[in-house]
Amino acid sequence: MPVATGMTTLGPVGAATPAFGTTDSAAAVAEAVRLEELGYATVWVPGGQGDNGALVPELVRATRRITVVNGILSVDRVRAADVAARYRDLAATHPGRWLPGLGGAHGARPLATLSAYLDELDAVVPAAQRVLSALGPRMLELARDRARAAYPFLVTPDYVASARELLGPDTGLAVLTTVVADPDPVRARDTVRSGSLRFLAGVPGYAANFRRMGFTAADTADLSDRLIDGVTAHGDFDTVVARLREYRSAGADQVVVSLDGLPREWQRDLVTALA
Structure with a gap:
């Protein structure tokens, strides 16, 4: 598998958890410390409607080695100047510990919007220290040319390749990657259908990417078994690990596991299994 030199400090498995989206910063900090102790090398702060980067300095200062990444900051809502100021402060005291994850450009020219935003950051936040949310080929090309890593969601191993x-x-x-710890496939798929997929399937960027991956309009409209099985991991522990290894084998440097609802022992053992 190709090894991307820019990802060497992020490790093979990252963690995303709703705990980082809470307004309770003490709970979020405690969770980051716990995940660091479990061996996660990277934690991803979920996106939102506002500036979820405000929590970043607390997470960085409370931990010793993990990399903190936003997944993602919306460039439509967070000023480039604010990202640059936060990056400058943290780089001075904790270099390399925070990578701004950027995306969320909408409107008539999203690629141009994001490119202009990156232009504003260039003097302070180098390309090697930022991540771009990317699904379509043009966004992936932008990530290749102007970021350290691309960060897609709801994709298949074939897409990864x-x-x-x-x-x-x-x-x-x-x-x-969404992970459901349930050996019953019917129940697991119902869990996925009740989550974020039911909202994101109608978002134009995700819908277009499902089409590019070979899913039909009916797959997307019905949240078919085929779609769910294609873009998520569910089953018992060994089945989930095998599925996540498919993503790694296809070319993913890191699998970011959504820990929501996963048993605590899984959260620990996944780090070892995917190392």
Whole structure:
């Protein structure tokens, strides 16, 4: 598997958890410390409607080695000047510990919007220290040219293989994956259908990417078994690990596991299994 040199400090498995989206910063800090002790090398702070970067300095200062990444800061809502100021402060005291994850450009020209935003950051936040949310080929190309890594969600291993080919060997690829710890496939799929997929399936960017991956309009509209099985991991522990290894084998440098609802022992054992 290609090894992206830009991803060497992020490790093979990252953690995303609702705890980092809470307004209770003490709970979020405690969770970051716990995940660091379990062996996670990277924690991903979930996106939102506002500036979720405000929690970042607390997470960085409370931990010793983990990398903190936003997944993602919306460039439509968070000023580039604010990202640059926060990055400058943390780089002075904790260099390399925070990577701004950026995306969320909407409107008529999202690619141009994001490119202009990156232009504003260039003087302070180098390309090697930022991550871009990316699904389509043009966004992946932008990540290749102007970021350390691309960060897709709800994708198949085949998509990962294609993305790796487009990105080349020197740009990282961190894939956010929904995991359901349930050996009953019917129940597991129902759990997925009740989550974020039912909202995201109608978002134009995700819908277009489902089509590119070969899913039909009916798959997307019905949240079919085929779609769910294609873009998530569910089953018992060994089945989930095998599935996540498919993403790694296809070219993902890091699998970012959504820990919501996962047993505590799984959260620990996944680090060892995917190392």
